[in-house]
Amino acid sequence: MKLPAKLSTRQLTLRARLTLIYGGLFMIAGVLLLGVTYVLFNEQLTGGRVIVRGTFLSSPTAGAPQTPGASPSPVPEGVKLPKELYVLNSDGDVLTGPDAERVMREQQAQVRAAATKSLLVQGSIALVIVGGLAAGFGWLVAGRVLAPLHRVTDTARRIAAAPAAGRGLHERIALRGPDDEVKNLADAFDTMVERLDHSFDGQRRFVANASHELRTPLTLGRALVEVAMHRRTASDDVKQLGETLLEINSRHEQLITGLLLLADSEKEITAYPVNLADVITHVVAQLTTEASDSGVELVRQPADAPTQGDALLLERLVHNLVENGIRHNVGAGGWVRVISRTVGEHVEVEVTNTGASVPPYEVEGLFKPFHRLGEDRVVGSKGAGLGLSIVQSVALAHGGSVRAEPREGGGLVIIVRLPVDPG
Secondary structure, three states: OOOOHHHHHHHOOHHHHHHHHHHHHHHHHHHHHHHHHHHHHHHHHHHOOOOOOOEEOOOOOOOOOOOOOOOOOOOOOOOOOOOOOEEEOOOOOEEEOHHHHHHHHHHHHHHHHHHHHHHHHHHHHHHHHHHHHHHHHHHHHHHHHHHHHHHHHHHHHHHHOOOOOOOOOOOOOOOOOOOOHHHHHHHHHHHHHHHHHHHHHHHHHHHHHHHHHHHHHHHHHHHHHHHHHOOOOOOHHHHHHHHHHHHHHHHHHHHHHHHHHHHHHOOOOOOEEEEHHHHHHHHHHHHHHHHHHOOEEEEEEOOOOEEEEOHHHHHHHHHHHHHHHHHOOOOOOEEEEEEEEEEOOEEEEEEEEOOOOOOHHHHHHHHOOOOOOHHHHOOOOOOOOOHHHHHHHHHHHOOOEEEEEEOOOOOEEEEEEEEOOOO
16 A cells, blocks of 8 residues: 655655665665676586586596495596596495486586575575664764754754744854755854844834834824813814824824834843733723723633733733723623633633624734724724734743634634743
8 A cells, every 4th residue: 555655754754764775775786796696606606617426437447447435546647537427426336327417417406506595595694684784874874964954953943933033043053064065054044044133133123213213203292282282272173183183193102102012022021920810900900991981891800820921011911902802892781801810831811802793714814913804994993903913922922822713792702821830
């Protein structure tokens, strides 16, 4: 039965395939060598002289045979043996003519068969033993040759498993050794990672600096608008315009604050013990007024959920989840439930809210920056489109994850999972 190509490729590592190639080539070469040796040996047996288990009898005079059992007389130099062959077999009988030739052919066949069997059997056993040793040696050599590639793979996996896109790019392979293809690959990988590290670092600095620079004119603009609105001579049109400008200014401030949080979540965080139950209690107290104004009921069920991380970022994570649940709700009669709990080696924050139905294929896109759903895509929407993006970024920065799923009847169920604090 033939296995699928993908399955067979996954089962055999590169080291195993190289070992099979080494052992296979050695076995093929050994079989060819054994075959050539057999051919040459067989040819030598066929064309050469074979000594048989009998005694040749000859007489220097008249070609008469000697007495059976007596030692054969040496043949003087220059004297030709008689054309007729005499053979003394192991039973002491003297055979001549066709019988002697038959005995000689039988003995030649026995010698050839014994020699061939010895060559093939012993040669095959030796070939298998040496082939096994060659395969084992090939396994060791392949492991040594592929060791630098394992370093490249391990480094790439650590970078890919980093909680945020820009994390882990400070790692380098720094492979030492001969200037061969593997070292060139490692050096090229280090160069690529270094350029990516500079690129991500520059992007984070640009976002942070731009956000800080934009905050100053927005703060100044808000102060000027408030001064103009509160003048005694301000007309109703000026006050209405000021309220509109303040609302636009507030949206811009939210956008800049979100960009700063995204930039901060990409940095290395300093972890301290934080209990998410306390964070939930604090955030719900902050947003109670906004929920009441929207006609939304806030329900909190804090349970012990100890973790480690940046307290401000974790507070922002919970704040964005609850705020998102309030703003994207049905209004009067709606509710938002916030739960914290410990599940095995993780702690979880679950935020469930009522609201409009969310198609399942739209859920993943909600975590993308500036992504809005349906009617919220208009300019005057309720947020900047960074709330859930910040939630995901903060969760990843703390080694956690976030997932969302549509709630039956409308709204969302969003669960953030973070590592538990073992202490």
